[in-house]
Amino acid sequence: MYQNVTTNLLNLALSLSDALDLGNAKLFQRQIRSAFVAWQLGRAACLAPEPLRDLFIAALFHELGAVSPDEKLALYMGQAQNLEVHCVRGERLLQTVPIFEPCASIVRNHHRSWRDWSGPIENQLVLQSQILFLADTLERFINRDQYILHQHEELISRVSSLSDNKIHPLVIDLLKYVGRREDFWLDITSPRLYSLLLHSAPCRGTEVELGQLIIISEFVRNLIDFRSKFTVTHSAGVSTAASMIASLFGLTELEAELMNVAGNLHDLGKVAIPNSILEKNSKLTDEEFAVMRQHTYVTYMVLSSIGGIQQITEWAAYHHERLDGSGYPFHLTSKKLGIGSRIISVADIFTALAEDRPYRQGMNKNDAMSILNDQGKKRFLDINIIELLKANYDQIHALTSEAQEKAMNTYLQIY
Ligand SMILES: [Fe+2]
Ligand SMILES: [Fe+2]
Ligand SMILES: [Fe+2]
Secondary structure, three states: OOOOOEEEEEHHHHHHHHHHOOOOOHOOOOHHHHHHHHHHHHHHHHOHHHHHHHHHHHHOOOOOOOOOOOHHHHHHHHOOOOHHHHHHHHHHOOOOOHHHHHHHHHOOOOOOOOOHOOOOOOOOOHHHHHHHHHHHHHHHEEEEEEEEHHHHHHHHHHOOOOOOOOOOOOHHHHHHOOOOOOHHHHHHHOOHHHHHHHHHOOOOEEEEHHHHHHHHHHHEEEEEEEOOOOOOOOOHHHHHHHHHHHHHHHOOOOHHHHHHHHHHHHHHHHHHHOOHHOOOOOOOOHHHHHHHHHHHHHHHHHHHHHHOOOOOHHHHHHHOOOOOOOOOOOOOOOOOHHHHHHHHHHHHHHHHHHHOOOOOOOOOOOHHHHHHHHHHHHOOOOHHHHHHHHOHHHHHHHHHHHHHHHHHHHHHHHH
């Protein structure tokens, strides 16, 4: 078992950025493409390594304040009613993670016209924010159905027309400078852009320790859970219940912490599910449930592409598997489902039953335990873990509620 856990920051940031654009095919790798453009322009502007790194990470997450695929699509189509909202939310969300803190102000200002700044373009934050403004705009202007070298000159002149008040002429000059090379344009639209960045982008040597990983997992949890008022506190509950059950079961302190991370990340794949399904106030149709079923698959794919966190990945992504093999999406059986995955499955159902849903009120202890017992008898869930939960129900419920209250407070501060 683990002595410690470290993972690579670039891997993590690319994988999460990619995941955040999964909601709609039109948005595919939108933030990764913008980050590539911002990075190239930042280099041309001779930004020092640290501000360049901050600009790159800010670009990878610049639309994170738009919580649903619909909101992201409206921004992409230039149809958003209010550009301020996602900038402010994005800033607040990034401020919750110390290593992302320097990126927060860049995201806050990525739609700010250069004439609205009091400082000159040479000021670092003005320059970073203006470069991101351009990168985001250029990415939106690209016609994804047309070969890039048949449109790049037109793209430069469209962006140049914004120099009167939106994007500073010096930043447009940076685009003209890097845009003279075909490889810049071919890279933006290359299907291999992700792996190109993985091997050459800033911060590829930066490792993330367990303490930082826990904070990042809470940040990701908020991005997912805050999408719907019915799930605001869900993963906070699951992670607390899971790590507590793990400790009671006799797992090590480190394993309980990893369980906390897995609980925070278990529903990460819901990033790809539309709100119309997440918030439906009646039973899902077969078609809708088929869409919903991809969420644990997406959790698995996103986390396993990060690397270095295989145990967390399995614990998080197997939470809808069942001991008898009737779960989804891998149909694993008891032989393949370790104690961590079994604990998350019980913690997930325990938390979900106690929560209000669009179609029902949260359940009391007796009703929740009777459903869990039934699932244990059917060999869906591990009966030993259910017994342990039953014996410590009040204590687990109290701690879970406390963590959920905290999550609710964070939500109210950010949204
Ligand atoms: Fe934006
Ligand atoms: Fe789930
Ligand atoms: Fe869940």
